[in-house]
Amino acid sequence: MDVSISTVSKALKNSEEIGRDTKEKVQAFAKLYNYKPNNIAISLKNKRTKNIGVIIPDIVHHFFTTVFRGIEKYANEQGYNVIVCVSDESFDKEVINMELLANGSIDGFIMSLSAETQQKNDFNHLKEVTEQGVPLVLFDRVTDEVACDKVVIDDFEISYKATKNLIKNGRKRIALVTTENYFNVSKKRAEGYTKALMDNGIAANEALVLKLPYNGESDTIIDAFFDAHDIDAVLCVNEIFAITCMRAVQKKGLRIPEDISFIGFTNGILSRYATPTLTTVEQHGEIMGEVAAKMLIERVEDDIDEEEENFKTEVIKATLIKRDSTS
Amino acid sequence: MDVSISTVSKALKNSEEIGRDTKEKVQAFAKLYNYKPNNIAISLKNKRTKNIGVIIPDIVHHFFTTVFRGIEKYANEQGYNVIVCVSDESFDKEVINMELLANGSIDGFIMSLSAETQQKNDFNHLKEVTEQGVPLVLFDRVTDEVACDKVVIDDFEISYKATKNLIKNGRKRIALVTTENYFNVSKKRAEGYTKALMDNGIAANEALVLKLPYNGESDTIIDAFFDAHDIDAVLCVNEIFAITCMRAVQKKGLRIPEDISFIGFTNGILSRYATPTLTTVEQHGEIMGEVAAKMLIERVEDDIDEEEENFKTEVIKATLIKRDSTS
DNA sequence: AGGAGTTACGCAAACGGTTTCGTGTTGATA
């Protein structure tokens, strides 16, 4: 058994160039010695790693893990592996992680902006990467500042719909519980809420909009808010806010949904197991992840016309899941 | 500016071999042209990828994401990236994912066994990998069948402690809600529960042990269980079981914790936001992840004595977090 | 038997770096 390296390589790839018997011998040997080609060497050769980099703000978070599951699923089907970095809502970590991965470790990025990045409004690290020709897909927390593919949900429309739904059920004093609006998703949700009120002849009342810190204790703020206002429905931009508010009003003796209705965002585990169960906006994170992965991989593999730059923004339709917190 | 490739390489690495001025020139050029060495080439050269592979059964799962966060955190600090694959509780996927990564893409594995793998009791894919010399660290769902580093929590002890705690509060008819015991963690938790009963003069009653399918609807089974038995406390091996059972008994009109106490495992979001809030076992997943990553990276970097095979099993101490579901 | 055409295989470059070792230049010392 003495054949050259190149013959082995060709034999294993079933090249027509190699004789039938030689191929068989080589393949038998390969099986016997459990030979596996070295991925790194292959990556070096064809400048494709078959890895995609995912940078998300948080991993212990229902929505992001759901999206991740979609990404991982699709990527794996296509023979790609996924490298995850967590920015921890920090701008610096986001930058460091991108630089770490951009040196050839991955074929493209899928990411959702950290809170700090959105506040600072600094996207140079993203621009650098795209200028280097590394494909990038942004999801959920996106920005108009950088030219790339994006996938988002129809935050405005679904908020509008949710709010309208509350109105249809006779609610008139509808509060919005949200974060600071440097989060573009929060902003859009607020706009949908406001528009729905106006379209239905209800004056938007700034006092009924409660902005909570992204995390940290806010019980006293919430108690004060519900003490100060007579509210019969609440739209919350996430589950936690919704659950926390529900507990606050329950403590006050209000009945849900008889006295006050609740709708939240993020159809996570909390929504399903809360008492009462929470009517919520399903963001279809898994689909979002799949779509993002698909867009990225197409970009990666169609490098022929990579300069066309016909970037797309896919919009995933959210749906309202009705449970017991609304009538 | 004409220096050889090797000089550039050395200059960028600040080699003592290169003259001060040449180094400065080269480094200036590198900055100017934004040069970044190609990670793949480096990996190929020194046979180290600085990637670690993590294979977990599920990503949309509080405990696993918590562990992952610990892994990612520690690994990143050490300059490692993390490639995640989700086995989806499937044996085949676990095998495929391992093979995909074992071809040089990673320096070592951290994993938790899929449900199916534990049922089948087939660990050849793990053995193969370790025999190839790829370091492996198992966490939480481990097996004695494969020789490698492991990190687990003291399931037996904490169950014992939790059960004893219930007894101390005057509970006598204590149920255990668990999964099929091919999960070694469930088995150990059951043992701790039983031992605590016996040590306190309470006869272990098989009828008070409810085994639920790992997922899927089980409401009717649960209702029947609580109808059939007079129970004053319940130990559940996870959050979901606890919450589901709490709702079942609440529906029956029982008060928690006055009539019946609950303790769960996995100190996740559900435990904190349930009504009443759930007393639960904190498994310190993040610490577990950090420890696992540390063990793995030490193995990876100490390849000198890689044949020593002094494998360790680290035990993380779980703690009981008391909330309103126990008196 | 000699030339043409196949067939089957090997050589060597390339991917992008690192690193060992050798060597030319310099300055100091005897």
Place this chain on the structure above:
DNA sequence: TATCAACACGAAACCGTTTGCGTAACTCCT
């Protein structure tokens, strides 16, 4: 001035694989 470190740099091998191209050997035809 001859000798010799010390210093600064370059040539080349190497990591594991792929692939274009050259070529030996064989078949076939005339």
